[in-house]
Amino acid sequence: MSAATTRSRTPDRLCAEAVDLARAAAEEAAAPGVVGEHAGVQSEGDRVVTHFFECKELGYRGWRWAVTVARASRAKIVTLDEVVLLPGPDALLAPEWVPWSERLRPGDMGPGDLLPTDAEDLRLEPGYAGEDEPMPNAAVSEEMAELVEAEDAEVTAGTPANLPAAPTRGSIAAVAEELGMRRARVLSRYGLHIAADRWEESYGAKTPMAQAAPATCVSCGFLQPIGGSLGQAFGVCANEFSPADGHVVSLAYGCGGHSEAAVMPKPPQPAPPVIDETRVDPFPLRPAPDSGSVPIVPDEDTAELGHS
Numbered sequence: 001m002s003a004a005t006t007r008s009r010t011p012d013r014l015c016a017e018a019v020d021l022a023r024a025a026a027e028e029a030a031a032p033g034v035v036g037e038h039a040g041v042q043s044e045g046d047r048v049v050t051h052f053f054e055c056k057e058l059g060y061r062g063w064r065w066a067v068t069v070a071r072a073s074r075a076k077i078v079t080l081d082e083v084v085l086l087p088g089p090d091a092l093l094a095p096e097w098v099p100w101s102e103r104l105r106p107g108d109m110g111p112g113d114l115l116p117t118d119a120e121d122l123r124l125e126p127g128y129a130g131e132d133e134p135m136p137n138a139a140v141s142e143e144m145a146e147l148v149e150a151e152d153a154e155v156t157a158g159t160p161a162n163l164p165a166a167p168t169r170g171s172i173a174a175v176a177e178e179l180g181m182r183r184a185r186v187l188s189r190y191g192l193h194i195a196a197d198r199w200e201e202s203y204g205a206k207t208p209m210a211q212a213a214p215a216t217c218v219s220c221g222f223l224q225p226i227g228g229s230l231g232q233a234f235g236v237c238a239n240e241f242s243p244a245d246g247h248v249v250s251l252a253y254g255c256g257g258h259s260e261a262a263v264m265p266k267p268p269q270p271a272p273p274v275i276d277e278t279r280v281d282p283f284p285l286r287p288a289p290d291s292g293s294v295p296i297v298p299d300e301d302t303a304e305l306g307h308s
Contacts, residue, residue: 015078030085036056050069052065063087064085068082127186210255214256226248242255
């Protein structure tokens with residue numbers, strides 16, 4: 001071990017004795033009465049020492065005021081380096097920070113809140129990605145224009161999109177907008193699957209309400225169908241008395257508010273027992289002597305073993 005390393009681990013005497021200087025600096029940075037007792041010193045290097053003071057501020061249990069002092073080589077004046085509040089070994093620390101995207105849960109959004117969607121969100125995929133350009137085989141495409149020009153034919157100055165009176169209804173963007181396909185992104189297959197799993201868990205066939213329902217939603221008049229591929233397995237409940245009113249429900253879900261619950265045939269009930277009170281059937285209290293399978297013998301000693 002070198003001599004420099006040995007000196008750095010031993011606190012400098014003048015810096016270690018500058019407790020009053022360190023306390024005054026801590027109280028100036030904090031407030032009077034917040035800085036507690038001196039809690040020790042720590043050598044930071046040659047002629048650099050950190051003084052620790054207890055922190056009495058509420059909410060900072062176990063924290064310490066750390067005041068670092070130093071002095072120049074061959075100087076007898078100790079100067080202030082920095083003052084900072086640091087957690088001690090038993091300090092009360094805040095939990096590890098978690099990004100908001102991982103803390104967010106369904107139902108956390110309120111009025112006025114904005115939820116930005118990640119550009120690489122796996123639940124979405126590009127929707128309409130075309131441009132206002134004609135198809136390659138269209139009569140006004142660049143390929144067809146070059147072909148016609150090679151045959152010395154007259155063509156217009158440009159595509160209909162570049163003309164002053166271009167028909168907007170015939171453009172690709174207009175057709176995509178009419179079909180509802182001009183959104184920047186749409187649900188991906190992964191997004192469809194996780195949405196279906198979430199809805200199935202809330203209002204699916206395995207819920208207690210569906211298990212006790214007289215019939216499923218697929219035969220209920222209050223079921224409002226939805227479009228898209230999810231419409232093959234889900235719909236929207238429109239029964240105000242149903243616990244799923246306004247929610248997306250599985251076609252296999254059901255509740256007591258089924259539209260045909262009042263007219264459904266009841267399960268067959270067994271016929272009530274018929275009691276004939278016009279006659280009396282005698283029931284002997286003891287069995288008849290000749291009702292057994294073994295004949296009665298007068299002498300019990302002569303009876304075969306194993307019978308009574």
